[in-house]
Amino acid sequence: MLVPQLINGLTQGSLYALVAIGFVLIFGTMNLVTFAHGEVYMMGAFAGALAMTVWHLPWFVALAMGMAAAWVLGFLIEKIAFRPLRTAGHMPPLLITIGLSIILKDLAVILFGAENRPVPSIYEQTIRVAGIQISVLQIVILGVAAGLVVLLRLLIQGTKIGRAMRATAQDHEAAYAMGVNVHRVFSIAFALASCLGGAAGVMIGIYYNAVYPVMGAAAGLKGFAACIFGGLTSIPGAILGGIIIGVVENLTVQFLASGYRDVVAFLVMVIVLVLRPQGLLGRKLRTV
Amino acid sequence: MKEGIMKRRTLMRLLTVLGLAFLAAPSAWSAEPIHIAVSAPLTGNFAEYGQNWQKAINMAVEWINAAGGINGRPIEILYGDSKSDPKDSAALAQKFTSDSRIAAEIGDFSSTASMAAQPIYDRAGMVQLSPTTSHPMWAPGSPWSFGIVGTQAGEGPFMARYAIEKLGKKKIAVLHINNDWGIASKDYFIHAAKEMGAQILGVESYFETDKDFTAVLTKLRGLKPELIYVPSFYNEMALMSKQREKLGWTDAVVMGPGSLYSPKLLELGGSSVNGLYTSAVFFPNDPRPEVQKFVKGFEGKYKATPNMFAAVAYDAINLMAETIRKVGADRKAIRDELAKTKNFPGVTGKINFTERRDVIKDYRHLVVKNGQFTLFDK
Numbered sequence: 001m002l003v004p005q006l007i008n009g010l011t012q013g014s015l016y017a018l019v020a021i022g023f024v025l026i027f028g029t030m031n032l033v034t035f036a037h038g039e040v041y042m043m044g045a046f047a048g049a050l051a052m053t054v055w056h057l058p059w060f061v062a063l064a065m066g067m068a069a070a071w072v073l074g075f076l077i078e079k080i081a082f083r084p085l086r087t088a089g090h091m092p093p094l095l096i097t098i099g100l101s102i103i104l105k106d107l108a109v110i111l112f113g114a115e116n117r118p119v120p121s122i123y124e125q126t127i128r129v130a131g132i133q134i135s136v137l138q139i140v141i142l143g144v145a146a147g148l149v150v151l152l153r154l155l156i157q158g159t160k161i162g163r164a165m166r167a168t169a170q171d172h173e174a175a176y177a178m179g180v181n182v183h184r185v186f187s188i189a190f191a192l193a194s195c196l197g198g199a200a201g202v203m204i205g206i207y208y209n210a211v212y213p214v215m216g217a218a219a220g221l222k223g224f225a226a227c228i229f230g231g232l233t234s235i236p237g238a239i240l241g242g243i244i245i246g247v248v249e250n251l252t253v254q255f256l257a258s259g260y261r262d263v264v265a266f267l268v269m270v271i272v273l274v275l276r277p278q279g280l281l282g283r284k285l286r287t288v
Numbered sequence: 289m290k291e292g293i294m295k296r297r298t299l300m301r302l303l304t305v306l307g308l309a310f311l312a313a314p315s316a317w318s319a320e321p322i323h324i325a326v327s328a329p330l331t332g333n334f335a336e337y338g339q340n341w342q343k344a345i346n347m348a349v350e351w352i353n354a355a356g357g358i359n360g361r362p363i364e365i366l367y368g369d370s371k372s373d374p375k376d377s378a379a380l381a382q383k384f385t386s387d388s389r390i391a392a393e394i395g396d397f398s399s400t401a402s403m404a405a406q407p408i409y410d411r412a413g414m415v416q417l418s419p420t421t422s423h424p425m426w427a428p429g430s431p432w433s434f435g436i437v438g439t440q441a442g443e444g445p446f447m448a449r450y451a452i453e454k455l456g457k458k459k460i461a462v463l464h465i466n467n468d469w470g471i472a473s474k475d476y477f478i479h480a481a482k483e484m485g486a487q488i489l490g491v492e493s494y495f496e497t498d499k500d501f502t503a504v505l506t507k508l509r510g511l512k513p514e515l516i517y518v519p520s521f522y523n524e525m526a527l528m529s530k531q532r533e534k535l536g537w538t539d540a541v542v543m544g545p546g547s548l549y550s551p552k553l554l555e556l557g558g559s560s561v562n563g564l565y566t567s568a569v570f571f572p573n574d575p576r577p578e579v580q581k582f583v584k585g586f587e588g589k590y591k592a593t594p595n596m597f598a599a600v601a602y603d604a605i606n607l608m609a610e611t612i613r614k615v616g617a618d619r620k621a622i623r624d625e626l627a628k629t630k631n632f633p634g635v636t637g638k639i640n641f642t643e644r645r646d647v648i649k650d651y652r653h654l655v656v657k658n659g660q661f662t663l664f665d666k
Binding site: 001009012115116118121123124125126133135138208209212215250254257259261 | 466492493494495498499500502503504506507509510523526527530531533534535536555556558560
């Protein structure tokens, strides 16, 4: 049962990684943390679920719709919570995002109800590889996560806006001085991060067959943990962090008990951070 | 001026009450009615259940009175709204026990509300017959308390017999919800299953908030059980079944207690819950004539299929009427006769009180077939 548990962990971890990358994009460019990311993920998940249950659209269209909804929401959050307070320091935007997260959660309860909303199953088949039964859906989820990471890399490395984002991440004042439209970069980075969160939300809804208003809390926390674990500003670090948390959780269930999954996952994170405060692949923290 | 309004109001009220009394009084009766009190949540969080009771009880009383009442006397129900709040159920108990017309009481809904009122009925010497209270410590708490819904102490062994004797599955793994109910449910099942010679390969738990069961299912799968027993609720069972299907684990039978019996399970679980075994205290498609009479009557009157809550209330009022028919409306005589109940043919199975004055329920064996609950007959 070790290999199936590794695959379970990898699948779950790849979705944590998508959430974690969102935190990295936001922190990396803007040097700020958002606490509404989990709720953006939840709203993306609901958009995807509605697309599948109400309009009966295929899953990839639902995925696109979830991502689009999260993009718009992220764009608005950046406009409301971050743009007007660019010079106000860290605390006010942080508090606003906590407020927004509560608003979004309650709004979801009002709009969609507090109970689980079922999401139809896709790819219920399994395939056998070297005697091990693997769920096709898990392969699809891993494929989607990997595909999105590749697209993101192409965007960041190969396009003009990607280059602007990297420049802003290094030093936004210098980038601004060189003629980069920093506001636009912030806006796009935030929307892009939200979009990845929305994708993770849709995929987790499909994976567990349920979406519900408080689903963002755990995902936001795990994603944030994975981001810190990986080194705060490193995308490969966030991916690694997400996957390690996912795998550790599933192995804990296998070798200890179901109740210990979060205990052990966070314990590993604490130990790593004590030994290596900059995270797995992080730069040494600069003093700002 | 103010006094005038008050007077007029009082007069209006008086007239309304009189009018209602005329409307309610069955004019054909010359004999004094037999009064039975019902303490139920008619408003508040549990209103849905209290209203189910009310529908079933009103219908039963209508039928009894139409057939001549109890030895020529009609039944009259006095409802009290407890909101299933222990404060209100205790206050109602005071009110009911001090009203000398009332012969016995039916209620309350929750274990907490029933138990709060228990000492008052006990002191006054009035029967408290609860349709739904299932706490194992409730009925033994007073000689005046009776419960007819059964307790987990009866359901666990029933499910174990279903798994081992009916289905012949002896290698069993258990996955239970980690709360008081789930732990008690698991313990009664495992204890009985071991006595019947089953092998418990593993016991795992999950928390109420868990949505991801892939890891724990993968672990249980490694133990190669023939049957997984899952004391849980329909929400988690639906998710679990879907995730189990996706993992391709199809060579084990899934079974869970009556908590799974809900149309929601079929709605949420879809095809993945086909082949799931469970049980029910009340099953509307049960062909027994008393069940069909109740279901048809209820559907005709209320345009809805009765649920378990309506069914146990229907049994409670009929059992009470039958008892009073035998011994009259004396509080003490009702208690003594009720305790002797033998094979009362309820729509939720035969009612025989144990020494503790609760019932070892005669559950229906159910299995999900083609997306529907069906009776298991083998």
